[in-house]
Amino acid sequence: MDNNSQKIHFIAIGGSIMHNLAIALHKKGYQISGSDDEIFEPSKSKLEKYGLLPREEGWNPDKITTDLNAVILGMHARKDNPELLRAKELGLKIYSFPEYLYEQSQDKQRVVIAGSHGKTTITSIIIHVLKFFNRKFDFAVGAQIEGFETMVQLSDAPVIIIEGDEYLSSPIDDTPKFLKYHHHIGLISGVAWDHINVFPSEEKYVRQFDKFADASPKSGTLIYCEEDPMATVIGSKERADVLSIGYKTHPHFIENGTTLLTYGNENIPIKLFGKHNLQNINGAKEVLKKIGISEDQFYLAIQSFQGASKRLEYVKESENMAIIKDYAHAPSKVGATTLAVKEQYPERDLVACLELHTFSSLNKEFLKEYSGTMKCANVAVIYYNPATIAHKRLDPISKDDIKKGFNDPDINVFDDINEMLDFLQQQDWTDKNLLMMSSGTFNDLDFEKLPSLLN
Structure with a gap:
């Protein structure tokens, strides 16, 4: 037609x-x-x-x-x-987004990147490297990436790279999106319970990733992070005629605030940092090897990768201070992101701010999953908007509920954005970094104006 x-x-x-x-x-x-x-x-x-x-x-x-x-x-x-x-x-005919994307890609090799964390970055690295070498490919990814105007591309390309979300396909279809794509090559970056409003138990949440792995076809490939306990349990399970490939954190070192990958006798500077990102790099490399990119080619291209939007993204950087924003919201992401910034700048204090914005993070019963996740911050700040709780039709939570959930009676909790900003302005920002974590907007905070507020 x-x-x-x-x-x-x-x-x-x-x-x-x-x-x-x-x-x-x-x-x-x-x-x-x-x-x-x-x-x-x-x-x-x-x-x-x-x-x-x-x-x-x-x-x-x-x-x-x-x-x-x-x-x-x-x-x-x-x-x-x-x-x-x-x-x-x-x-x-009514389609969900993933159903229609599959409809458009039935004749392509389908690569689907899944996981509770890291899937956006892994997908972004893969499409950056493919573009670097002028390969023909299609893609669907959930974050803006430098060099791409839109985040879905459909053409006559032979392969499509898809960020595979475990969330529901549509309001009338509770199948996880990543099961709709029918992957040939699948990757699981890690599994950590999230989306409590959809998956009320950890067991039910984990089961979706097991289904994803089991959906790998004969002669297909399943790649998984073998440093993630649950991904390893799922990924290492024997499946007939499916190739399983594990990956770990890429060997590296940090020098003057820059991460360098070690590859043979070479030290390769990159713009990413943090253990999860170093796992993401190796995961992307394994996928790219399966679709025709050599290791030498990969290391040439990865040096120019700027990162996906809102994933450890620099708002401002100077000799003695950096402001970084990140999409982290689930417990595993919050813990990994604060650790990453602290390890990248061990000589600086870290002020870490987290907005509780999702159904899970604003659920009183789920708050205990955040216990200890802000321990790497010298100053920990939590912001939540009671109006968001009301909009999501959740039970109210108090500042004491949050302190108890994070297992930190001294954590700084604000339900007014201006009070939070006043607190930040009172800090001495010499040799100190600010990390802003949220899947929301901190009540429409203009991040570009944030540096001037802290001077």
Whole structure:
């Protein structure tokens, strides 16, 4: 069927991955429409650039017509969404994002990167290296990467690199996204319980990764971090005609705040740091070896990798101070990220700020999973917004609940962003780093203005 005759409607087109898919299909010549009840930057500007921004916010069942070839349903929508109900009434084909991505990549070699942490960085490294050598490939990744305008690309390339999320496929399909892609090469970076609202027990959460590994096809490859206990249990299980490959932290050393990889007699400077990232590098290298990139090529390309957006990203760096932001929000990520910054700058004190923003982190019962995760910080700061708790329809939590959960009675807890900023301004920032961790926005904090607030 001619691409121009394909009419696709997106319910919740403003989502971080949904708007990228919409743009990718628009570039292929598809006729794209969409709706959403709230669209934020950068989605808004990018959709507007391609003429895909809805004229008005909100849901409009009149947009759902019988001439649509498909409707793609985003996670932001609810089960009773009026456009979804109309699509069902008309008997239209309704896809989740991962289902449609698979539909577009059935004839490709599919590489899927899974894990509780590191999957965005590993996926980003792989596509950076492939681009460095002008290889033909498609991709879908959840974070902005330097050198790429959009984070979904669909073409006639023979291979696609996909960041495989364990979260639900859509509001009407509770299958983890990564099971929808039917990988040929799969990677598990690590497994640490998260998404308590979907997986109420650690056992249920871990089981999803076991299903992912078991879905590896005959003659397929499963790559796993053998320094992660649960990934090792899952990855090392014998599966008929599946090649299992373990990887560890890449040999390295730190010199004057720069991490250097050791490769034979060479010392190769990189812009990443931290144990998890050094594991991520080796995981990406193993994947790339399976799709035709040699080790020599890998080490040439990795030197120019800047990192994925919000993953140990520098906001400001000077001779005696750095401000770094990171997407860390789950317990394992918080512990690893604070340790990484402390090890990279052992001579500096570390002020670490964490925003509790996700369903799991704002759940009183889950808070105990954060016990000890901020121990590497000289000054630990927690921020949460009671309005976010109310919006997510969760039970209220108190500052004492948080201190108890983190097992630190001296931790600094704020529920007002201005009070938190006042506290930070009172610090002496000589030979001291600031780490800001959140999957949210710290109440729309302008990170570019943060350095001037701390001077």
